[in-house]
Amino acid sequence: MRTFIVIFMMIFLSACSSLGVQPWDRDLLAKDSMQLVPDYLDNFFDEHIYFSKEASSGGQGVGGGGCGCN
Amino acid sequence: MQLKNIRKQMSLATCALLQAASPAVNAEESDWEIDTAILFYSEDNGRVSAIEPAIYAGRELADDQRIDLRLVVDALTGATPNGAHPSAVSQTFTTPSGGSTYTEAPGELPLDDTFRDSRVAIGADWEVGLDRFSRVTWGGNLSKEYDYLSLGGSATYARDFNDRNTTFTTAFAFNNDTIEPEGGIPSVFQPMRVAGSGLNREGADDDKTITDFMLGVTQVISRETIMQLNFSFGQIDGYQNDPFKIVTVVDPADGLPAGSGFFDTASTGNLPYVYERRPDTRDRSVIYFKTVHHFEEDTINFSYRYYNDDWEVTSHTLDLRYRYELGNSYLQPHVRFYRQDAAEFYTHDLTLGTDVDPVSGAVSRDYATSDYRLAESETLTLGLKYGMPLGNDSELSIRGEVITQSVNDGSVRPGEETADLDAFVLQLNYSLLW
Amino acid sequence: MNDIRLKRDPDCWRGSFIAMASPCEVLMEVDEEELAGRVLETVVDEARRIEAKFSRYRDDNIIARINSAQGDSVTVDEESARLLDFADQLYQMSDGLFDITSGVLRKVWRFDGSDRIPGPRAIQQVLKNVGWHKVTWRNSQIILDQGMEIDLGGLGKEYAVDRCITLARELTDKSVLINFGGDLAVSCQRQGGKCWSVGRLVTGSDQAVALFQLFTGAIATSGDANRYLLKDGVRYSHVLNPKSGWPVVDAPHTVSVAAATCTEAGMFSTLAMLQGPQAREFLSLQGVEYWVN
Numbered sequence: 001m002r003t004f005i006v007i008f009m010m011i012f013l014s015a016c017s018s019l020g021v022q023p024w025d026r027d028l029l030a031k032d033s034m035q036l037v038p039d040y041l042d043n044f045f046d047e048h049i050y051f052s053k054e055a056s057s058g059g060q061g062v063g064g065g066g067c068g069c070n
Numbered sequence: 071m072q073l074k075n076i077r078k079q080m081s082l083a084t085c086a087l088l089q090a091a092s093p094a095v096n097a098e099e100s101d102w103e104i105d106t107a108i109l110f111y112s113e114d115n116g117r118v119s120a121i122e123p124a125i126y127a128g129r130e131l132a133d134d135q136r137i138d139l140r141l142v143v144d145a146l147t148g149a150t151p152n153g154a155h156p157s158a159v160s161q162t163f164t165t166p167s168g169g170s171t172y173t174e175a176p177g178e179l180p181l182d183d184t185f186r187d188s189r190v191a192i193g194a195d196w197e198v199g200l201d202r203f204s205r206v207t208w209g210g211n212l213s214k215e216y217d218y219l220s221l222g223g224s225a226t227y228a229r230d231f232n233d234r235n236t237t238f239t240t241a242f243a244f245n246n247d248t249i250e251p252e253g254g255i256p257s258v259f260q261p262m263r264v265a266g267s268g269l270n271r272e273g274a275d276d277d278k279t280i281t282d283f284m285l286g287v288t289q290v291i292s293r294e295t296i297m298q299l300n301f302s303f304g305q306i307d308g309y310q311n312d313p314f315k316i317v318t319v320v321d322p323a324d325g326l327p328a329g330s331g332f333f334d335t336a337s338t339g340n341l342p343y344v345y346e347r348r349p350d351t352r353d354r355s356v357i358y359f360k361t362v363h364h365f366e367e368d369t370i371n372f373s374y375r376y377y378n379d380d381w382e383v384t385s386h387t388l389d390l391r392y393r394y395e396l397g398n399s400y401l402q403p404h405v406r407f408y409r410q411d412a413a414e415f416y417t418h419d420l421t422l423g424t425d426v427d428p429v430s431g432a433v434s435r436d437y438a439t440s441d442y443r444l445a446e447s448e449t450l451t452l453g454l455k456y457g458m459p460l461g462n463d464s465e466l467s468i469r470g471e472v473i474t475q476s477v478n479d480g481s482v483r484p485g486e487e488t489a490d491l492d493a494f495v496l497q498l499n500y501s502l503l504w
Numbered sequence: 505m506n507d508i509r510l511k512r513d514p515d516c517w518r519g520s521f522i523a524m525a526s527p528c529e530v531l532m533e534v535d536e537e538e539l540a541g542r543v544l545e546t547v548v549d550e551a552r553r554i555e556a557k558f559s560r561y562r563d564d565n566i567i568a569r570i571n572s573a574q575g576d577s578v579t580v581d582e583e584s585a586r587l588l589d590f591a592d593q594l595y596q597m598s599d600g601l602f603d604i605t606s607g608v609l610r611k612v613w614r615f616d617g618s619d620r621i622p623g624p625r626a627i628q629q630v631l632k633n634v635g636w637h638k639v640t641w642r643n644s645q646i647i648l649d650q651g652m653e654i655d656l657g658g659l660g661k662e663y664a665v666d667r668c669i670t671l672a673r674e675l676t677d678k679s680v681l682i683n684f685g686g687d688l689a690v691s692c693q694r695q696g697g698k699c700w701s702v703g704r705l706v707t708g709s710d711q712a713v714a715l716f717q718l719f720t721g722a723i724a725t726s727g728d729a730n731r732y733l734l735k736d737g738v739r740y741s742h743v744l745n746p747k748s749g750w751p752v753v754d755a756p757h758t759v760s761v762a763a764a765t766c767t768e769a770g771m772f773s774t775l776a777m778l779q780g781p782q783a784r785e786f787l788s789l790q791g792v793e794y795w796v797n
Contacts, residue, residue, distance in 0.1 A: 020235025020290045028293055033369040033393050033400075034362050036288070036298055040126050041107040041499060042455075042469065044140070049111065049495070053475060055410050055444050056377035056385040058302050059358030062226070062282040063209050063243035067189060068218030073782060076597045077790045083593040084768045087586050088666050202582055202644065 101463075101503040102129045114492040117181065118148040134199025144189035149181035153315035153440040154343050155419055156180070156486045159326055164262055164341065166252040166314055168269040179487040182314060189215045204229040211245070220247045222280070239286040239300075250275035251313040258347035259433040261333065261340035262316055270345070278308030278350075294364040302356040310350060316343035317440045318419040319426050325483075328422040332431035340431065344420065346439040354379035367395040377410075383444065385410035404453035404471065413444040418481030442489030446478045453495070463503035471495040510537070510544055515698075519544035523551040524559075524661050526685025530672075533679045533694055543675050547668040547682060554664040558587070560607065560655045570646055571653040577645045585644045587656055587663065594659075594771060595636040601778045602771070603636050605648075606746035607655035613751065615742040619735040627749040634746050662724055662770030665689050669722075669766070681718070689722035689766040716760075724770035726777045727758030743777045752780040759783055762793040 021029070028034055037043050037060070048067070051057045104127045111120040122145070128138035152163060162173045165184050174180040191213035199205045209224040222245035230237050249255075254271035263269055286300035319342045321328040327342035335341055360373040375387040386409050393402045415437035420426050426433050453471035460466050473493040482488055508521045517540035519530040530547050532540045560567050570578045580588065594602040612622040612630050633651040640647040648654065656663075661684050669689045672680040679694040683702060690700055699717045716723055726743075740751035759776045763769035772792055776783040787794040 019292075020232050021293050028364045029290060029296060031364070031369075034296065034364055036296065036360055036362060038362075038369075038371065038393075039105075039467075039499070040128075040140075041105050041124050042497070044124065044126070044142070045107070045109050045122065045495075045497065048142075049473070049493075050408070050449070053443060053473075053491070053493075054385070054408060054447070054449060055379075055381075055383045055413065056354075056356075056375070056387070056408075058282065058304060058354070059300060059356040059375045059377070059387075060360075061300075062241040062284045062302065063211060063222055063224030063245065067191065067213050067220055068187070068215045068247075068249060073779070073786050073789055075789050075791070077792065079593070079597050080768055080771060080790075081764065083590055083597070084765050084771075086593075087590040087663070087767060088670070088765060202585060 102127050103501070104504050105499065105501040107497055107499040110496040112494050113148065114494075116149060116183075117491065118146055118150060120144060120146045134205070136195075136197040138195040138197075140191075140193045142189070142191045144187075144191070146187045146189070148186075149183035150314075151442055151489050152180050152182040153312075153346060153442075154180040154318045154327075155440065155482075157318070157327055161327060162341070163316075163343070164265045168253050168263065168265060171265045177487060179489060187215050187217075189213060189218075203231070203234075209243070217251050218247065218249050220245060222246070224282075235290040237288040239284070239288070241282075241284040241286070243280075243282040243284075245280040245282075246277060247280065247308075248275055248277040249309065249313065255309070256311075256313050256345035258311065259344045259438075261319075261431060262343045262345070264335060264339045264341060267339040276309035278306055278310055280304065280306045295361065297361045298359065300356070300358040302354075302358070304354045304356075306352040306354075308350055310348045310352060311346055312439075312441055313345070315346045315439060315441045317346050317417065317438050318343055319422055320419045321422045322424070328426070328428075331428040332426075333422070333428075344426070344431075344433060344438075346441065347433075347437050348415065348439055349381065349437055352379055352381055369393040381444070382414040383410055383412070399456065399458035402455040402457070402469075404451065404455065404469075406449070406451035406453075408449040408451075410447055412446040412479075413439065415439060416441075416444045416446075418479050442477045442479075445489070446480075447475055448478070449473060449475045457499075460500075465499070465501045467499040467501075469495070469497045469499075471497075508544065508548055510541055512537075517544075519547070521548050521551075523548070524555050524664065524684060526661065528685065529681075529683040530668075531681040531683075531700060532672075532676070534676055539676060543672050543680060546671050546675060550668050550671055551664050551684065554660060554667065557583075558656045558660050560653070560657060567654065567656065570648060573648060575647065575650050577640075577647045579645050582644075587659070588641055588646060590767075591654075591656070591659070592636065592641060598775055598778070600636070600747055601745065602658070602775060603634065603746035604654045604656060604658065605634050605636050605639065605652055606744055607657070608633050608651075608653050609744045609746070609749055613742075613744060615740075621735055621740070631749040634749070658774060659767060659770065661685065661687050662766040665722065665766035687722075687724040687766050687770055688716075688718070690718055690720055693720055718762075721762055721764050722766035722769045723760055723762045724766050724773050725758055725760040726770070726773040727756075741777065743774075745778065752778055754781045755779075756783050756796045758795075758797045759787070760795040761787065 032038055106125045109122040113119065122142060124142040126140045130136050154161065156177050156179050158176050160173055160176050161180055162171050163180060164171055172183060193211040195207050195209045197205055197207040205228055207226040211222040213220040222243060224241060224243035226239060226241040228237055228239045253269050255273045255276050257270045257272045260270035282302060282304040284300055284302040286298065288298045290296050319328045319333060329342065332338060333340050333342045355378055357376045362369065362371045371391040373389045377385040389406045391402055391404045393400050417438050417440060420433065420438060422428055425435055451471055451473045453469055455467055455469035457465055457467035475491040477489045479488060510517060510519045517532040517534060521528050528551060530544050532543050534540050557565050558567055559565065562568060566580055566584050591604045608630055612626045614620065638649055665682050665684050665687050666689060668682050669691050673691050680691040681700045682689055688702060699719045702716045702718060738753060740753065741755040743752045743755055745752055755777050759773040761769045761772040763772060772790060776787050779786040784796050
C-alpha cells in the first residue's frame with residue numbers, strides 16, 4: 001500500500017506539472033465558495049454529528065479531537 | 071504585444087509582490103474572520119436533542135503566520151439506545167449509576183433516558199510559513215464532558231509545487247481520550263445487575279490513544295476546478311467499548327431474554343444483558359477525494375470517501391453541495407449518502423447455550439456489540455442552506471437538514487422497533503470580519 | 505550621508521534626501537517632530553536598503569552575484585525571489601516586452617541626446633544575451649547564461665515607494681506621501697478630505713509643470729526627459745524593445761499613470777512607453793487614469 005502511494009504521488013506530480021493556472025488566473029479560486037472547506041463551522045458540526053452516529057470518521061484531515069459521543 | 075487588458079493580472083501580481091513582502095501589510099489589513107453559529111439538533115421519538123453554540127476566529131499574523139481558534143459548547147438531553155433489542159415482553163434495566171431502573175414496553179427499542187451531557191471543546195491551529203513554498207500547522211484540541219476528556223495535538227506540513235498549483239500535505243495527529251463513566255468501567259461480558267445489588271464494575275476510568283497519519287495532494291486543475299486526494303491511516307489503541315452499551319442474552323427456547331440459571335434474576339440478581347466487548351485495537355484507512363468546480367456563477371462541491379478498518383467496517387460516503395448564486399445571496403442544496411457494513415463482531419443478541427454458558431454466564435465469543443452504530447446502515451441527508459450578505463463584511467446564513475438513518479440488522483424480527491433514526495438540524499450562522 | 509533634511513511646512517512635515525539617484529521626498533501630516541523624524545528615518549533606511557540590495561551598480565549584492573555566476577545556479581532570498589517572480593509575470597503579461605535581461609542593450613545604446621546609433625551587427629550581437637525565456641528560474645534558484653545580466657532598475661524605485669508606504673503605515677495613521685523622483689504614493693487619506701498636491705515635470709515641447717492632486721493611491725511616471733537620441737528627425741526614446749534591440753520609436757515623452765500601488769502605476773507607465781504610438785490606446789484599455797505627453 002505504501003509503495004503504491006509513493007508511486008502514485010510521483011505520477012501525480014509529474015502529470016500535474018502541466019496542469020494549473022498562472023497566478024493572475026486565480027480569481028475564481030480565491031473566492032470563498034471555491035475553498036475546499038467553504039464553511040468552517042458547517043463542516044465542523046457535520047463531522048461531529050456523523051462521528052456520533054456512524055462507524056466511520058476522518059478523511060479530510062487529521063486530529064480535530066474526539067468526544068465521548070462514540 | 072497585442073493590446074489587451076491586463077489590469078487584473080497586474081493587480082494580482084503586484085499584490086503577490088507587496089503583500090507577501092511585508093508582514094506589516096498583512097498585520098494591518100488582516101482582520102479577525104469570525105464565524106458564529108448555533109446548531110439545534112433533534113432526533114424523533116424523544117431521542118437525543120442538542121443545542122450547540124460555536125465560535126470560530128481566524129486571522130493572519132505577521133511573518134507568514136496564521137492562527138485559528140474554535141470553541142464549541144454542547145448541551146445534550148434525551149435518550150439513546152442502550153444496545154439491548156426490543157422484546158415481546160417488557161424489559162427492565164438498571165441505570166448506569168446502579169441506583170434505579172427503567173422499563174421498556176414490549177416491542178419497543180430500549181432507550182437509556184438518563185443520557186444527559188454537556189461538552190466544551192476548544193481548539194487552536196497555528197500555521198507558520200517555513201519558506202515561500204512550505205508551511206507547518208500545529209494544532210491542539212481539548213474536549214471535556216462530564217465523563218470524558220479528550221486531548222490531542224497534530225502537525226501538518228504542506229508544500230507547494232508547480233507555481234503553487236500542486237500542494238502536498240503530510241499530517242500526523244495524536245489523541246488521548248479518557249473515559250470515566252458513571253458508576254465505573256463495566257466488566258466486559260458481565261451481566262447488568264439488578265438495581266441496588268451491586269455493579270459489575272472494574273475501575274473508575276480507562277483510556278485510549280488515537281494516532282493518525284495522512285498524505286494528501288491538492289491540485290489546481292484549471293481556473294475553475296480544484297481537486298484534493300487524501301490517504302489516511304489511523305490506529306486506535308485502548309478502551310473502545312461503549313460503557314453504556316449492553317447485549318441481550320436470548321433464550322433460544324422462547325426467543326425471549328434469558329431468565330433461567332445464571333440469568334434467573336430473582337435468585338442471582340443478574341439481568342439477561344451483558345456489557346459489550348470490542349477489540350482494543352482498531353486500524354483504519356481512508357481515501358478521500360474532493361473537487362470544487364466553478365460554473366459561470368454557481369459552485370459545486372463534491373466529495374467521496376472510502377473507509378475501511380480491521381473491524382471489517384467498510385463504508386462509502388458521497389457528499390454534494392451545489393451553490394446557486396442569487397445575485398447577492400445564495401441557495402445551497404446538500405445531499406449526503408452514507409453506507410456502511412457491519413463490524414465483524416456486531417450481533418443482534420447472544421444466544422444462551424451457544425454463546426453464553428447457562429450456568430456460569432461465560433461468553434464464548436471474543437467480542438460482541440449490539441451498538442447500532444456498528445451495524446450495517448445507511449444514512450441519507452438532505453439539506454438546504456440560504457446565505458445573504460449583511461453589509462460589506464458580514465454574512466447571515468441558515469440551513470436545515472434532515473438526516474434519515476436506517477439500520478439493517480438481518481436478525482430483527484417483524485414488528486420489532488429498530489434503531490432507525492430521523493434527525494433534524496437547524497443551524498444559524500453569522501460571520502463577520504472584525 | 506548627511507543629505508537628510510526635515511522641515512516644517514504650513515500643513516505637514518517635509519523630509520528630503522537623495523536615494524536611487526533621485527531626489528526623494530516624504531510629506532507627513534503628523535504633528536510631532538519626533539514622529540516625523542522616525543517616519544523619515546524609516547523611509548530613508550528602507551530606500552537605501554533596497555538600493556543597496558538591488559542596484560546593478562554595486563558588486564556586493566544579490567544582483568552582482570547573479571550576474572557574475574557565469575552559468576552557475578544562484579539561490580536567492582525570499583524578497584529577491586518575489587521580485588523575480590513578479591518580473592517573470594510581467595514578462596509573460598507583456599508578451600516579452602518587459603524584460604529584466606534587456607539592460608545589456610545599453611552597452612551599445614547610449615542615450616545622451618546625441619545621434620550615435622549603433623550598427624545592426626552590434627545590436628544583433630548584444631541581443632544574443634537578452635531574453636528572460638533563456639533564464640532558468642525555479643524554486644528560488646536562478647541560472648543565467650554567460651554574458652546575460654539582469655537589472656531590477658525598472659521596478660526597484662516603485663517597489664521601494666510601496667515598501668516605504670507600508671512601513672510608514674506601521675508608524676502612523678496619519679497621511680504620508682512618499683515621492684521618489686516622481687514615483688509617488690500616499691499611505692491614506694488626509695484629514696478633512698484634503699489632497700496632496702505634487703508638481704510634475706512635463707517634458708515635451710513646452711517644459712510646463714502640471715499639478716497632481718492625489719487623495720489616495722499612487723502615481724508613477726515614465727519619461728525620457730533628457731534621455732533620447734535624435735537622428736534624421738527621428739527621436740529614439742531611451743525605452744528599448746528587448747525583442748528587436750531597438751528603441752521604441754514615437755514613444756510619448758512622458759506617461760503618468762494612477763493606480764492603487766506605485767508598482768502597478770509604474771508598470772503600466774513603462775508598458776505604455778513600450779507601446780510607442782499606441783501608448784494611449786493601451787492605457788485606456790486598462791481603464792486606469794493616465795496622462796500622456
